[in-house]
Each structure stands twice: as structure tokens, then as C-alpha cells.
Amino acid sequence: MKEYLARxxxxxxxxLTEDTNLAAWYAAKSYPYYxxxxxxxxxxGTHKGAGGEAALRRLLKSAGLEVE
Numbered sequence: 001m002k003e004y005l006a007r008x009x010x011x012x013x014x015x016l017t018e019d020t021n022l023a024a025w026y027a028a029k030s031y032p033y034y035x036x037x038x039x040x041x042x043x044x045g046t047h048k049g050a051g052g053e054a055a056l057r058r059l060l061k062s063a064g065l066e067v068e
Contacts, residue, residue: 036059
């Protein structure tokens with residue numbers, strides 16, 4: 001994963017763990033599965049499956065975040 005991210009950088013934070021399975025934490029049954037976590041550690045929104053930039057912008061807006 002680290003090699004992939006080095007070749008394909010992202011402007012969002014990517015959580016990588018070695019001792020836990022984030023997909024199991026959030027009961028992910030489709031991929032990608034986006035989980036938007038607020039500054040207090042609470043889930044602010046989720047999006048299951050591919051949806052491109054438009055879907056991610058809707059997710060951010062539904063959480064009260066405006067993006068340019």
C-alpha cells in the first residue's frame with residue numbers, strides 16, 4: 001500500500017494500520033467504503049461503493065463541510 005501511495009499520492013489522510021482491520025470496524029461490505037470522521041472522532045458520514053468526486057463532495061457537504 002505504501003508503494004502504491006508513493007506512486008499515486010492523495011490529498012486526504014490515509015489510515016494504514018498493521019494490527020487491526022478497519023473494514024471490519026465499519027462493517028464494510030463494498031469497496032471503496034469511505035468513512036468521514038470528524039475532529040471529535042465521531043462518524044460524520046459514510047459512502048459505499050465508487051461514486052467519484054461528485055459522491056465524495058456530497059458526502060462532505062452532508063457532514064457540513066464545504067469544499068471548493
